[in-house]
Amino acid sequence: MSVKVLTVKEDVLGANAENARANQELVDKHHILMINIMSSPGAGKTSLIPQTIKRFKENIRIAVIEGDIASTIDADKVSNLGISAVQINTGGACHLDANMIRKGLENLALEKTDLIIIENVGNLICTAEFALGAHEKVMLLSVPEGDDKPHKYPLMFTEADVVLVNKTDVMPYFDFNLTAFTKAVRGLNPTAQIFPISAKTGAGLEAWFSWLEAQLKEKAGTA
Amino acid sequence: MSVKVLTVKEDVLGANAENARANQELVDKHHILMINIMSSPGAGKTSLIPQTIKRFKENIRIAVIEGDIASTIDADKVSNLGISAVQINTGGACHLDANMIRKGLENLALEKTDLIIIENVGNLICTAEFALGAHEKVMLLSVPEGDDKPHKYPLMFTEADVVLVNKTDVMPYFDFNLTAFTKAVRGLNPTAQIFPISAKTGAGLEAWFSWLEAQLKEKAGTA
Numbered sequence: 550m551s552v553k554v555l556t557v558k559e560d561v562l563g564a565n566a567e568n569a570r571a572n573q574e575l576v577d578k579h580h581i582l583m584i585n586i587m588s589s590p591g592a593g594k595t596s597l598i599p600q601t602i603k604r605f606k607e608n609i610r611i612a613v614i615e616g617d618i619a620s621t622i623d624a625d626k627v628s629n630l631g632i633s634a635v636q637i638n639t640g641g642a643c644h645l646d647a648n649m650i651r652k653g654l655e656n657l658a659l660e661k662t663d664l665i666i667i668e669n670v671g672n673l674i675c676t677a678e679f680a681l682g683a684h685e686k687v688m689l690l691s692v693p694e695g696d697d698k699p700h701k702y703p704l705m706f707t708e709a710d711v712v713l714v715n716k717t718d719v720m721p722y723f724d725f726n727l728t729a730f731t732k733a734v735r736g737l738n739p740t741a742q743i744f745p746i747s748a749k750t751g752a753g754l755e756a757w758f759s760w761l762e763a764q765l766k767e768k769a770g771t772a
Numbered sequence: 773m774s775v776k777v778l779t780v781k782e783d784v785l786g787a788n789a790e791n792a793r794a795n796q797e798l799v800d801k802h803h804i805l806m807i808n809i810m811s812s813p814g815a816g817k818t819s820l821i822p823q824t825i826k827r828f829k830e831n832i833r834i835a836v837i838e839g840d841i842a843s844t845i846d847a848d849k850v851s852n853l854g855i856s857a858v859q860i861n862t863g864g865a866c867h868l869d870a871n872m873i874r875k876g877l878e879n880l881a882l883e884k885t886d887l888i889i890i891e892n893v894g895n896l897i898c899t900a901e902f903a904l905g906a907h908e909k910v911m912l913l914s915v916p917e918g919d920d921k922p923h924k925y926p927l928m929f930t931e932a933d934v935v936l937v938n939k940t941d942v943m944p945y946f947d948f949n950l951t952a953f954t955k956a957v958r959g960l961n962p963t964a965q966i967f968p969i970s971a972k973t974g975a976g977l978e979a980w981f982s983w984l985e986a987q988l989k990e991k992a993g994t995a
Contacts, residue, residue, distance in 0.1 A: 589813045590896045590925060591917025618897060620923045641927065643866060643897035671924065673813045674841060674866035674895055693916035693939065694814025700843045701894065702813060704864065716916065722942050 568647035572682025582768040583665040585683035590671030592691040593715040595623050596748035602630050604758050609663040614653040616645040616670045644675040677705040691716040692725045699733035711742045718747040791870030795905025805991040806888040808906035813894030815914040816938040818846050819971035825853050827981050832886040837876040839868040839893045867898040900928040914939040915948045922956035929957050934965045941970040
């Protein structure tokens with residue numbers, strides 16, 4: 550059975566990669582930066598995104614595509630900030646795919662958008678496999694999850710452009726070795742940016758904002 | 773593309789269910805209780821399992837099947853406790869399936885086993901979809917993940933026979949409403965047992981042990 554699954558998966562991944570390229574071409578045409586935020590359930594994506602929106606929304610036009618198995622909790626939170634949000638309920642699927650993002654893009658006013666933030670389904674495995682067409686892959690690991698996660702979920706850490714280590718405010722209550730974690734990430738991915746943050750207290754967020762601002766400037770430079 | 777994936781999935785799930793039934797028949801023949809422990813990455817499965825082994829290993833014969841994308845960290849931990857452990861590396865797949873468990877069972881001395889603990893891959897979505905043949909499905913949610921998870925990942929909470937709320941020792945540092953959480957779980961699954969625990973400090977573990985002991989007695993009664 551595993552061989553059968555793999556064959557199907559390759560077909561699916563090939564078609565998905567093609568759709569992802571089309572998504573990126575579409576957003577590039579509008580000089581939009583698109584980022585794909587991934588993490589385990591409860592790592593803090595839904596706290597990070599409003600913080601990021603608040604920081605940038607006066608200067609740039611932001612839209613959010615929310616991916617969830619079920620519910621519109623996250624889209625509601627974003628929408629309350631006055632931001633365009635599209636909720637995609639995957640109906641059981643454990644990740645967003647490029648086709649779902651295309652449908653999301655069709656529901657956004659792309660000509661009036663500078664930044665699209667995709668909040669992927671809470672999953673450290675399948676989300677890493679499916680390209681969406683985003684320019685940057687951002688993964689969020691929270692301190693309570695433990696510093697051994699790069700060994701257990703290597704693909705995610707290999708694929709990420711940025712690794713945010715969230716919930717540093719509770720670092721004293723957990724055995725999380727940031728040095729060992731950084732070394733493990735570097736072993737898989739020498740170029741990933743690693744930023745320790747607390748989306749709750751705001752600690753460390755400036756480094757993340759600066760990085761995002763640099764990407765936005767680079768993208769605007771192509772306009 | 774989504775229709776294609778769904779069709780394949782149904783075929784895969786159908787074949788899997790059949791294999792799961794065969795697994796259960798096999799362990800039933802040996803009067804073994806088999807439990808499937810599922811959670812997000814870092815929720816604490818790998819702390820709960822050694823605690824459970826230490827509590828029961830003097831009286832019953834335990835074996836563990838460890839599922840991971842990569843690495844043998846967990847199997848090594850269990851093996852150090854003098855317990856038979858089989859490591860299944862899924863090679864990227866986001867969950868164990870019944871076929872993998874069959875291979876695991878073939879590598880255990882079933883005639884000398886009373887309890888098999890399966891540690892599934894860290895994933896709150898796909899693991900819930902694939903029956904393994906276990907008698908009981910145990911899911912572990914950790915306090916830092918948040919109390920809204922039943923809304924976002926309903927299948928897991930619907931499928932679970934037991935919901936362990938782990939890391940209660942850090943409850944003071946997180947906004948986790950146990951009453952709201954319990955109500956949400958009950959809405960999906962009126963019969964699930966819910967036990968707040970701390971695998972780290974041992975708090976609340978007696979209730980979990982008592983429940984497991986009752987299941988073991990019931991299974992031994994069939995011998």
